[in-house]
Amino acid sequence: MLEHIAVVLFRPKYPENIGSVARACLNMGCGRIVLVDPWNWDLDKALPLATHHARHLLDNVEIYPTLAEALRPFSFVYGTTARTGGWRKSLLLPEEAASAISAQRTEGEEIALVFGPEDKGLTNEETDLCHHLLTIPTTENLTSLNLSQAVMVVLYECFRKSQTKPFKVAGYPKERYIRHAEREILFAQLRETLVDIDYLKPDNPEYFMLSIKRFLNRVNPRLNEYNQLMGLCRQLRRIVRIAKGKGL
Amino acid sequence: MLEHIAVVLFRPKYPENIGSVARACLNMGCGRIVLVDPWNWDLDKALPLATHHARHLLDNVEIYPTLAEALRPFSFVYGTTARTGGWRKSLLLPEEAASAISAQRTEGEEIALVFGPEDKGLTNEETDLCHHLLTIPTTENLTSLNLSQAVMVVLYECFRKSQTKPFKVAGYPKERYIRHAEREILFAQLRETLVDIDYLKPDNPEYFMLSIKRFLNRVNPRLNEYNQLMGLCRQLRRIVRIAKGKGL
Numbered sequence: 001m002l003e004h005i006a007v008v009l010f011r012p013k014y015p016e017n018i019g020s021v022a023r024a025c026l027n028m029g030c031g032r033i034v035l036v037d038p039w040n041w042d043l044d045k046a047l048p049l050a051t052h053h054a055r056h057l058l059d060n061v062e063i064y065p066t067l068a069e070a071l072r073p074f075s076f077v078y079g080t081t082a083r084t085g086g087w088r089k090s091l092l093l094p095e096e097a098a099s100a101i102s103a104q105r106t107e108g109e110e111i112a113l114v115f116g117p118e119d120k121g122l123t124n125e126e127t128d129l130c131h132h133l134l135t136i137p138t139t140e141n142l143t144s145l146n147l148s149q150a151v152m153v154v155l156y157e158c159f160r161k162s163q164t165k166p167f168k169v170a171g172y173p174k175e176r177y178i179r180h181a182e183r184e185i186l187f188a189q190l191r192e193t194l195v196d197i198d199y200l201k202p203d204n205p206e207y208f209m210l211s212i213k214r215f216l217n218r219v220n221p222r223l224n225e226y227n228q229l230m231g232l233c234r235q236l237r238r239i240v241r242i243a244k245g246k247g248l
Numbered sequence: 249m250l251e252h253i254a255v256v257l258f259r260p261k262y263p264e265n266i267g268s269v270a271r272a273c274l275n276m277g278c279g280r281i282v283l284v285d286p287w288n289w290d291l292d293k294a295l296p297l298a299t300h301h302a303r304h305l306l307d308n309v310e311i312y313p314t315l316a317e318a319l320r321p322f323s324f325v326y327g328t329t330a331r332t333g334g335w336r337k338s339l340l341l342p343e344e345a346a347s348a349i350s351a352q353r354t355e356g357e358e359i360a361l362v363f364g365p366e367d368k369g370l371t372n373e374e375t376d377l378c379h380h381l382l383t384i385p386t387t388e389n390l391t392s393l394n395l396s397q398a399v400m401v402v403l404y405e406c407f408r409k410s411q412t413k414p415f416k417v418a419g420y421p422k423e424r425y426i427r428h429a430e431r432e433i434l435f436a437q438l439r440e441t442l443v444d445i446d447y448l449k450p451d452n453p454e455y456f457m458l459s460i461k462r463f464l465n466r467v468n469p470r471l472n473e474y475n476q477l478m479g480l481c482r483q484l485r486r487i488v489r490i491a492k493g494k495g496l
Contacts, residue, residue: 001387023394029387049394095408137407139249139277146271146297149400156401159385160343 002158004105006032006074007151010067010126011117015042019049019058020148026054028155029162034062034112036070067114067126072181075109076101076220079122079130080154082144092134098157100132105162109177113154118147131183131217175223182226187213193233196240250406252353254280254322255399258315258374259365263290267297267306268396274302276403277410282310282360284318315362315374320429323357324349324468327370327378328402330392340382346405348380353410357425361402366395379431379465423471430474435461441481444488 007025012018012035025033035041046058064070071077078097092100101111114130116122121144127133136145136153145153178186191209194200200208221229255273260266260283273281283289294306312318319325326345340348349359362378364370369392375381384393384401393401426434439457442448448456469477 020394020397024397027386027393027397136404137411138275139407145275146268146396146400148394149268149272149275149397152394152397152400153404156384156404159387163385 001029001031002105002155002162003031004109005030005101005111005113005155005158006034007155008034008036008067008070008112008114009038009147010036010114010122011039012115012147013039013118015040015045016049017118017147018061019046019054020146021151022046022050022054022057024148024152024155025057026050028152028159030155030158031057032062033057033060034064034070036064036067038063039117067129068184071112071114071129072179073110074112074180075177076104076111077114077129077131077180078112079114079127079133080116080150081122081127081133081135082138092132094134094136094154094157095161097132097134097154098161101158102161104177107174107176110179112180113151115147115151118144128213129180131180131220178221178223178226182223183216183221186216186221186226186229189230189233193236196237249277249279250353250403250410251279252357253278253349253359253361253403253406254282255403256282256284256315256318256360256362257286257395258284258362258370259287260363260395261287261366263288263293264297265366265395266309267294267302269399270294270298270302270305272396272400272403273305274298276400276407278403278406279305280310281305281308282312282318284312284315286311287365315377316432319360319362319377320427321358322360322428323425324352324359325362325377325379325428326360327362327375327381328364328398329370329375329381329383330386340380342382342384342402342405343409345380345382345402346409349406350409352425355422355424358427360428361399363395363399366392376461377428379428379468426469426471426474430471431464431469434464434469434474434477437478437481441484444485 007021007030009018009021018033018035018038018041022033025031041063043058047055050058062070078092078101081091104111114122114126116126122130134154136150138145187209190212191200191205194208195202195205255269255278257266257269266281266283266286266289270281273279289311291306295303298306310318326340326349329339352359362370362374364374370378382402384398386393435457438460439448439453442456443450443453
């Protein structure tokens, strides 16, 4: 069973596709489906494609108005994209992502697999919220994968990896990884601190924040590290306030 | 591109599923779809699911009345099944089958991937015609995989293997493997020969033939070996005729 994994569908257009996704989830043992701002969500249209075996997955579907809200409880967020320009370096193959996910699941972390709308996929706005991006290799770039077939491939790779237990290093229990919501708070705190200390220009901090975001996504901070970084930022900003009060 | 691979759908029930299969084939670079005795085949119902990019695959679909006829030109036939009882030992995982298929494709052999009807899958009658069987692991045995999702997983594994070239041993060119039609001729010739020499009982030769069939499926005879075996059988039967004429 793929515990701790949720399939997050961002603005899916066709309830039938959500039904097909539910069937794929059932077969691969993924028990959680999250819909973000779905278009024309209709359980009755989704059910025939899900078969009655997967009905409970559709009955328990979670719905959020925005992707940012939907992602809050997750420690690791994997976005899927067919767009390889620009991002090429940091794109994972499904089997690579599955290996990482397998280790993260074993630690009890919550993982979101995000899939975009059928016609357009995820835009930069959504992929910016994802900690990692993966792509399913295809021959044709003219057309895209069917939504449920894409979900099936990613879940199948995760399922296969779940059947061979990842190597676990013995040792004392580690602190959990930070959740998506905490990550966003940390980003905001870092951004404001770096502006305060005049490292970032206040008119366009996002450009410089991008490399810091990518770095943090790669290192996956744990809770104790998060607390240390937040404390460090608070201390820096306190010093800056004092320094600027003295006319610096 | 997955040249030399055909997706063979045995008695598919829903044209929409055939459309979804065509889309999966297009994305994975598989250019050949064969339908065997399809129920209510309707291009207009299949097209929306295929998207117009995959239209040529549906326009060029091949249709046969029986699986035996459809399989004649193929050197290697892989059947997919969810039934693991009895066959368990000889079932391949998709990634295992994909490794073998990758090597076979590189030699220019024609390969058929056979998928059964949506509701029942392949029965023993059809799996007997397949040289190898593969199964897609799932958690739930209550339900089956969606047809196009199953096709997608198998083609994806083949596609991934096609991106890493198999190791090729240098040496003189080998004879091609025998086609399915030749395999059937060889089985028939062996069966009759073994009955003639009183090795098999004429009332139920199939039971004993099964292990011989499996052996031949494992060794994958090449054309020169086929000719030798056929010649050996002819010679044996000639001797038996002479011996029996002498009252043996």
